Each structure stands twice: as C-alpha cells, then as structure tokens.
Amino acid sequence: MATNAHTDLRTLHTDVLVIGGGPAGCWAAWRAARSGARVVLADKGYVGTSGATAPSGTGVWYVPPEAEAREAALASREALGGYLADRGWGTRVLDQTYANLEQVAQWGYPFPLDDQGRQRRTSLQGPEYMKLMRKVVKQAGVSILDQSPALQLLLDDEGSVVGAEGVSRQGDERWQVRAGAVVLATGGCAFLSNALGCNVLTGDGYLLAAESGAELSGMEFSNAYGLSPAFSSVTKSAFYRWATFRYEDGSLIDGAGSKHGRSIIARHLEGGTQVYALLDLATDADRQYARSAQPNFFLPFDRIGIDPFTRQFPVTLRLEGTVRGTGGLRLVDEGCATTVRGLYAAGDAATRELICGAFTGGGSHNAAWATSSGYWAGEAAAAFALQQGRQSHARSAIAAGGATQSGSQQLDSRALIQAVQQEVQPYSKNLFRSGEGLDASLARLDGYWRSVRQSTPATNAAEQLRAREATAMLATARWMYRSALARTETRGMHKRLDHAGEDPAQQHYIHSGGLDRVWTRNHRAPWHVPALQAEVAA
Amino acid sequence: MIELVSAERCINCDLCVRVCPTNVFDAVPGDNPVIARQQDCQTCFMCEAYCPVDALYVAPFAEQHIAVDEQALNEDALLGSYRRAICWSPGSRPQPDQSFRLLRGG
Secondary structure, X not given: OOOOOOOOEEEEEEEEEEEOOOHHHHHHHHHHHHOOOOEEEEOOOOOOOOOOOOOOEEEOOOOOOOHHHHHHHHHXXXXXXXXXXXXXXXXXXXXXXXXXXXXXXXXXXXXXXXXXXXXXXOEEEHHHHHHHHHHHHHHOOOEEEOOOOEEEEEEOOOOOEEEEEEEEOOOOEEEEEEEEEEEEOOOOEOOOOOOOOOOOOEOHHHHHHHHOOOOEEOOOOOOEEEEEEOOOOOOOOHHHHHOEEEOOOOOEOOOOOOOOOHHHHXXXXXXXXXXXXXXOOOOHHHHHHHHHHOHHHHHHHHHHOOOOOOOOEEEEEEEEHHHHOOOEEOOOOOOOEOOOOOEEEOHHHEOOHHHHOOOOOHHHHHHHHHHHHHHHHHXXXXXXXXXXXXXXXXXXXXXXXXXXXXXXXXOOHHHHHHHHHHHHOOHHHHHOEOHHHHHHHHHHHXXXXXXXXXXXXXXXXXXXXXXXXXXXXXXXXHHHHHHHHHOOOOEOOEOEOOOOOOOHHHOOEEEEEOOOOOEEEEEOOOOOOOHHHHHHOO | OEEEEOOOOOOOOOHHHHHOOOOOEEEEOOEEEEEOOHHHOOOOOHHHHHOOOOOEEEOXXXXXXXXXXXXXXXXXXXXXXXXXXXXXXXXXXXXXXXXXXXXXXX
C-alpha cells in the first residue's frame, strides 16, 4: 500500500499531522501551528461539522480559579468515578480550560452576559464554536483536508509513527502525509447508533493506533447510553431532568429517571414496553430559556408538532459507547503521548479516566478534556516533530494498517456492522453485563475478527472507509468486552450483574490492546507509573 | 434524515456536498446536488444550518424515510427553521444562550 506507484497518490510533507477535526483536533492543530510547526489537519468529514460537538450544544467544565469552587468541582467527581480520576489531571484540565475559554472569548465567540454584565462561559453552541475553530485553525496556517479519512498510519523501521495514508472520498484519490508526529483526535466509538453527530465516531483512531502497537485504557467504561425521542437522533439528555417517565396510558413508571433510574427505563425498553417522557417538571422560566440553550433539542418536536412540556413522547436509549464513556488510548505523559513514539492522542480518542474515572462526565467534562488535551497534544507533537527535524521524511515508511487486507474473501461491511451492533447495542448485553454474556459475545466477535483477517482490500474509497469503520467497531467491541470481563466488580458505569458492588481491591486501571490476540492488564498504581512496575506494585 | 433538496430554492453552490460530515450528497455539474446516500445521513441538521438559501429539509426521523411535501413545509415555515433557531439566517436577531440560567451544576 505504501508505495508511490499509483499516479493519483497525493503526497504532503509536514511536521504535525492531526487526524480528526472536532474540538480536540482543532485545538491540537492550532496549538501545533502556534508552536512553529507546519500542520495538516485531516478529517473524514468536514472540519466544522464533524464530530459530536458541532451539531450540539455543550456545557463546559469551566470553574474560576477559586480554591473552594475548584475543590468542589474535583471532589464531586471522585465517588461517581469510582476513585479512578487523578487530581493532578483534574487540576491541569481546569486550569487549561479556563485559559482556553479566555482565548475563545478573544477570538470573538459570543458568550452571553449575565445580569451583572459578566460573560458566562459554561456552555458553547456547537455550530458556532466549531465554525470559529475552523476559522482560527485556517488563520494559523493549518492545511485542512476535508472528506479525507485516514486508513492507516506509517511507521519507520524503529516503530515510530511518521505519517498516515488515506483517501479523499469525494475524488476517490489517495493521499499520504509524511509527518514528524501524528495526533489522533478521531473521537470515541458510538457504533453507528444514530446518536447526535456520532455516526462519524466509529473507533477509527483506536484501530490506527493499535495497529501501530498503542495501548488502550478503561475500555470497560464504554456503555454510556443517551436518552432521545424514540424516532430521533437528538440525544440531548440535559432537559430530561424535568421529565417524568410514563407508560402509554400516562401512568408513572416507578423509579424511572434521567440521572438515577435509567436502568429502569432500559429494563422496560428491553422487555418491549415503550417508555414515554413528559417534561412537566420544567418551570415557566425553564421553558422560556430552554430554546436558546439548546435549539436543536426542540427541532424534532417542532417538526412533528409535539410540545414536549405538555404532551408525552416515546423515548429510547441510544448507545454512545466511549463518546460519553471514558475509555480510550492510554496516555503516558502530560503531553498526551501514547505508548508509541511520535503518536499522541486527544479528546475522546484518549482515555478520559484521568479526569472522570469510571463514569461519564457528560458534555461538560468532554468539552474541557477536548480543549485541554488537544492543546497539550498539539504542543508536545510540535516540539517532538521540530526536534526530530525534517530528516524524518527521508526515512523509509512502512504501512501499519492491513487488518483487513490479508486474504481473498469479500468483506460485507454492512453485515459486519450489524453483527457488531447486535453485540454492543442491546441493554441486556452491554448495560447489564455478566461474565457469561461477555464470554458468549466475545466468542462471536472473535469469530468475526477471523473472517475480517481473511478479507480482501476494497477497491474504492467509500468501500475502503466502510470496511475500516466496520473493522474499528469490531476491534473496539473486543477491547471493551475483554476489559469488562477483567473487571469483576461494578464500578462507575460498568455494571456486572454477577459482581454487584465496588471491590476495593479493583481500584485500578485496566489496560488493553492487541488485534488477533486481545490482552488486558491490571495497572495497580497511579497512571504515570510504567506498566511493568505497576504490576509489580500489586 | 435528509429528505429534500428544493429545486426551487437551490442555487447549486454545493456547500452541502462539502460540509456533510457523512458525505450524503453528490454534486452534479450544472444541476442541483442529489441525495446519493440517504442511509448514511446521521440526522445532525448541519447541512440545513449551512445552506444559504434554506433549500434543504432534514426530517426528524433518524431511521425512517418519509415522503415530504415542499409546499406544506413552506406553509409551516419549517424550511430554514434550524438556521433561524441558531441565528445564522441573515438579519436574524442574536439570541443569547441562556444555558447558565438553567443548567446549574450540570
């Protein structure tokens, strides 16, 4: 694959390549460019609309540097996160987010003013924010490749990452970017469940990284589900704090709730009982302000002529996987380096356990993590690449992909996607986990993996991308369930029916990796202790 | 999912082709873009937000294709309603985000 034999191969040389153009990727690209690096930013969709943030509105974990408020912000997450969050990272993220949102204000983002005339920076409107990020990234001199999915990383003969290859799906043209360092900001994996903005998030970066030998962490924390109207993609859960949950006849469902009581909703849905929501707990003021806060929440209702405050509507829970879960690529230093030289990770592609532990932080923590980790990854990748100098481009490059390219059978990507979805979407398998159920799923998933390994490369860009997405989803499911099997307790979002309750002896991270043979390893020490020592410490 | 590219409104700028994050549209030289891969639409409404002439309509159903009637959408003022809601329509009055009044501690 990594030859220049094809005449349609477009080759670029740069210092830093950022893959993925959501908030984390844009911050990484901007920071790297401001550090003096030449930067290419490639997204499989369009930088500005791609990813979970753009079509949405998000809170931001933005806390002024006042000791009491900061302490409360950090403490509030600790028990929820099963005591796996790291205070050092939490503090760094709060500091960097505070600084970055000051930068966003200087760029002209229209933050609202409160009654005292002060800017309120605790939420961002996705379309506006990401349109602004595209602008500032371009102004910083970054070259943007839209509609350009990466299909594999390039390694030198020492195993360092030196670029990537992909396709331009609107021209069916191949591209290669040779770079001194690569930042993966490809988001998490939501398994094409139609959660808002999440269908581009298929775990692509995990697969790219794992093919190069990178490790993951916390993949058992991957079973977040978002509430949405049953017919709709709009998984905006915040306003369901005003909801009562009901049967079709309007009678209340005991114990069902948005924050606590989602399991009861899931149990009903799983058993074939439609659950309805009515936002009747909203005050008049809530109703008045809600539209400006989340215009897209109301779109589906307006378009079918339902007032959600006065008429109940059917709801469902859509899998948001690691987009709202916290698993992702394992980081080994404060510059967001992965275990592979020259490869960095930011945003949902990286593990968010460091600030959220075992429980989702919702949009606020995700947004803070994206801007902070993007900033650090861009800075560190630029420093690494500039220190390497341009000679890295002269080195030979080996394509690290190929999980799907070693056999002769045609891969039916759509069938594979459905098969993987059947293992990860049902609440009975993923929300309520058991050793027996995980084993059975893994047996099937491992079987699918063996057929993928015997498949032949697709010939056009659209099919190549589809095959990569299907393969990345499959690989992600296997890391998730192996990790879930290894954690024989209930902690944070990871619920084991056969191991109820938190086990103090399992207050550790679970690392994972591998392709043909998926492995897991308990890390019984703080995040920064090298893996071997951490096991010895047990 | 995306259900309409209005032939009456579309100016063939192909911006929807460029910005769609899941590459649903195909450009057609000298003509309106077409919905080429409707099943890939993720119902994110971004194409509507970017369309400068409100020629697109994304129905609220994520999994189900429905027939839409352009005249009815026009009468219900649904074409461009998302662009107006996020204040991206020309002349629309900025509506400050009032989240901070609602989602305390969220």
